[in-house]
Amino acid sequence: MLFHYHFWTPYLEETEKFYKDNGFRVSQRIGKYEGEFQTFNPPLSWNDFRDKNILFRIIETRKGAVNITFGYGKKIRFDHIGFFVSLEEHNKICENAITMKWLVKKGEKRTFITTPYGFRIELQINADVVDAATDIAEIEELTIVTKVRGLQNDLSTLFNTPVKNISSIAGEEVTIKQGIIKGILSTDVVDPNGVRIFNGV
Template sequence: MLFHYHFWTPHVEETERFYVDHGFQVFQRIGKYQGDFQNFNPPLVWDDFREKNILFRIIEARKGTINITFGYGKKIIFDHIGFLISEKEQDLICENAAEMNWSVDRGERRTFINTPYSFRIELQTNKDIVDSMTDNIKIEELRIETKKKGLEDDLSALFGKTVNTIKSVTGDKVTIREAVITDFSSKQVVDPNGVRFVN
């Protein structure tokens, strides 16, 4: 199940505000302050720390089966998408990735696959990463702009089945163009990183 994406962005506070305004709850904020990584989690709000020079490594916002993360970057960079899967599925996907010569970085909490499309794929087996597995609020589809063709076919080979939640268009950058999310908004809106939402 597609559940996640991550951006690096200079618009950290604005990105958080956008998602909170659309019903997401901030789960955690981790940032570097005075040389150390520290938590600035809720119930803290931006007025509590805005004046401090914090470099946010990760801010995590959740809604239903969706988990969106972002951290500070000098420019907007789309980093990865994430799939929530079983451990058995993970083993098969990692084997397929090796056959495709895509490098795999297996970690204790999550696994990353490096794609030739200039973004990574996270494989997550821990269901505690989302608020609800039964909630109907989910990412129906992401439309990803890539610089080369073939993403859908490669994802089918990687997962061993058709991945209907990812559609691609070829362009001059790598980013998420559109996100189709259930029960998101009655009108089209665009987040601070250029992701357009359609209901």
């Protein structure tokens, strides 16, 4: 199940506000302050720490089966998409990635696969990364801009099945052009990082 995407961006507060305005909740904020990583989770708001020199590593927003994260970057950069999979699926996908000569990096909490398309794929087996019980929100489709062609065929090989909720178009900058997210509060809106979002049916 496609559940996630991540951007690096200079527009952290604006991005958080955008997703909160569309029904997401902020589940965590982790940033480096005075030399060490600390949490600035709700109920803290930006008014509590806006003037502090915090380098945010991750801000996580959730709605239903959707988890969208972002961290500070000097410019907007799309980093990865995430799929929730079973342990059996995880192991098979990793085997396929190695056969495809894609780099696989397994961690305690998640696995990252580096693609030749300028972004990574996260594999997640822990159900607590989403709030699926809260409402019907889910990512129905993402359109990704890539510099080279072949993404959809490679994803079908990686997952051993057609991946129908990812489409790609050619462009000069790798990013998510648009997404269809079922259950958000608005439609045909653009987030601060250039992702056009439509409400699914």
